[in-house]
Amino acid sequence: MTRAKRLYLINGADGRCERTEGGVSLICRMMVASRMVQEDKVCYACPYSETLYKISTGGKTYDR
Structure with missing residues (x-):
């Protein structure tokens, strides 16, 4: 069985890092x-x- 790709209406690099890695890094x-x-x-x-x-x-924010 293949894993379905979840779609996000609003998405960005930091959001994806937060969801997959639990935080954001450069x-x-x-x-x-x-x-x-x-x-x-x-x-x-x-x-x-x-x-x-x-x-x-x-709702989280990160520095540049």
Whole structure:
């Protein structure tokens, strides 16, 4: 049986790192961002929004 890919309406590199790694690091951000560009289907790319960022990370914020 194959594992179904979960879809997220609002997603970003930090949000994906948080869900898969339990935190955010520079290396995780780079790997996830690269993978997202190559593999994910983007319906709409938004400019930065703190509200959308917090939705994607479950309300957590990280430094640059």
